[in-house]
Amino acid sequence: MTSDDLLRHHGDVDAAPGLVDFAVNVRGGRPPEWLLERLVGALGRVGVYPSAADDLRAREAVAARHGCEPEAVVVLNGSAEGFSLVPRVVESRAAVVHPQFTEPEVALRSAGVPVHRVLLDQEDGFRLHPDRVPQDADLVVIGNPTNPTSTLHPADAIREIASASNTRTVLVDEAFMDAIPGEPETLAGEPNTLVFRSLTKTWALPGLRAGYAIGHPDLITRLTANRPQWPVSTLVLEAVTACCEVPALAESEIAALDSQAHREALQVELADFVLGDPRAPFLLIQVPDGERVRSALRDRGIAVRRGDTFPGLGPDHLRVAVRSPGECEPLIAALRAELEVRS
The missing domain is CATH 3.90.1150.10 (Aspartate Aminotransferase, domain 1)
Known part of the structure; x- marks a missing residue:
């Protein structure tokens, strides 16, 4: 290889x-039966294009779940699509904290973005050291909890990285945050952060490709610039809505x-x-x-x-x-x- x-x-x-x-x-x-029923129920709407109303409904559900505004939310074809969009929010250089999920680095390098690897130490329990992040990195990518180390970094350490520069964005991949009771250390809705969430893991939906991002509305606008029309399906919008409701x-x-x-x-x-x-x-x-x-x-x-x-x-x-x-x-x-x- x-x-x-x-x-x-x-x-x-x-x-x-x-x-x-x-x-x-x-x-x-496999997804729970109630979620499969919601998706089957939405099949009757696939004969028309996904509507702005369906998109708003999904974003409102996410916003209510995380305590932010719908304008701070974009629904994604899974976090993988989000990673492919991330090069749009980099001005000069990215830093990726490793070991972690490799798809963000692949997307950045494929777009020609210079990437600096911040390697954490096994002997130190993979602890995050904010001072190891280069000062000139205007995008920093961190998994929390991190795949594959299973480490949960303190939110304060990530805030320190995010606040080091007014022009810096910290992308926090929180694909597994909802698998931790109480979701401690989440950065959803925090300044200078872009948080990715996925429905794949908890709701067993890898074949649907459903997720969302949360960030400042200006950052969301940059992330989604020139995105195709109808970028996610009616079923994805229904899944995001359903999985953000109180019973879910x-x-x-x-x-x-x-x-x-x-x-x-x-x-x-x-x-x-x-x-x-x-x-x-x-x-x-x-x-x-x-x-x-x-x-x-x-x-x-x-x-x-x-x-x-x-x-x-x-x-x-x-x-x-x-x-x-x-x-x-x-x-x-x-x-x-x-x-x-x-x-």
Whole structure:
């Protein structure tokens, strides 16, 4: 693989059909029935173009959920579309905090934007150091909680980075924030920030491509300049509206509490290998001879996410999705067996 190929590698490639999937961080495998019913109900409206009223309804739902104005919201075809738009808000240079999801860097480099990598230290628990960000970076990209390290950075540390310059924007990828009870450390609606949210993970909608961004209205205007007409579908607008309503938020909080308990249980079982202070619904582990272990797990029918495609990590790093204790039993047994084989 080339370096560009490595950056474009994602967990769905590791999770081939027929494998027990610990590579992809999607809850439950399918959307809840009530959400499927809402989407099916919206199918009757696909015979007409998505309307401005539908778009406003979705943005109002997001605004009510996050305590901002609808003008501060744009609905996206998932965060991936948002990353492809981000080069429009860079004046000169970007800094990307790693290890983290690689798609933002791919989008920036593809657009010819100079990118500086801010590498966090494993020995320091992947702690964020604002003073490591170059002063001339007018865009800084941070995942919070971070994929793949499962680190939750303090909001104050990110605010410090955002306030370092009046011309700086901090893009915070909060794709997994709703999987943490109470959503602590969210920066949604904060000055000098652009927050991306995704429906993919909690609501098991990777095939729909639904998400949204929150930022100052002027920043949103720059982000979406020359975007095509009808950029998102009627179904995406319906999904965003539904998932921001009060019943969905209550369900999401319960799911986050369950995920926290499941993560803590898995963390106990894999305590010798877990890195950092995980807070998200996945763990970053380090095992000896990781490439062999990953291949052996695959031979046993279990998929985990390779870690060496993330800047700052190597082949001994693996990312493991959190599932219920019962679902995790085959993974734990297989890992123990393979590590005993090596010893």
